[in-house]
Amino acid sequence: MVAYGVSESVVTETDTESSSQLDDLWNVVVLNDPVNLMSYVTMVFKRVLGMNQQKAEKHMLEVHEQGRSIVWSGEREKAETYLYQLQEWQLNAVLEKHEAS
């Protein structure tokens, strides 16, 4: 499942946040698994996260090739909702505290 590097949209959104806001950011990370099909994972990203086809495929390939992809960053409550939905679709997803670079 992906490999174009870190999601540009996430970086763009967080660049302008203050440090206190950044402290409250969480990443929803999808980890690779050897079972789920690429077409299925792409569809799930579109369905759950509202990605378009191109962005969904990019993240899918990132997962497949790099072993993980940050598919969404933002406030904790919404991150938990996405985490639950991705796990409901049987993807290997985890929540991580956003590390400001």
Add this chain to the structure above:
Amino acid sequence: MKHLEFRLQPEAVRPILDSVQPLLMSLEDNLATEAVPPEEDEMLVDFWKTDLLNAQRKDVAAIVEVFSDDFLDTGRATLRQENVDHFLRGCSALRLKIRESILSDLDDLDLEKGEVDFDALDLDQKNGYAAYALFASLIELVVYQYEFGAETEMGEGDGEFEDVDEDELDFGDEDDSKDDFWK
């Protein structure tokens, strides 16, 4: 009612379905994945996993419904539109479970590339591998129809999922020896 319909050979698919019956039953009580919750709080973990398990039970039920009496009689497997998500998630859960159990001795890369030496597998593994492939094919077909077939057709008219032509899949010719879960 709008639905997807597949035509399969029940006599060929039956032993494959029978081979995964214990796994489907297991999925009634166990999550297919580890499903790491967002917190370590015991109550929250319990709540999180119980919710996921309840959802997974509905997904398994969608698979059982598709391969019902009607399928065993006619070879026609029917997936109702409202069950598409459940069915896809159920297929994913089942494949994860097959990989973890029946096919645990096989190499990830061989499975991914389809380079498994079928003749070297024992009967359980052959049925498990056939099931793994069958449900992958069904996922591909349903995702394709869902993503592209439905989009095209919905643009033209009533906004509903259209009936689609039958897809035929042949998964070999093996004996039927077990009973009843699918009836």
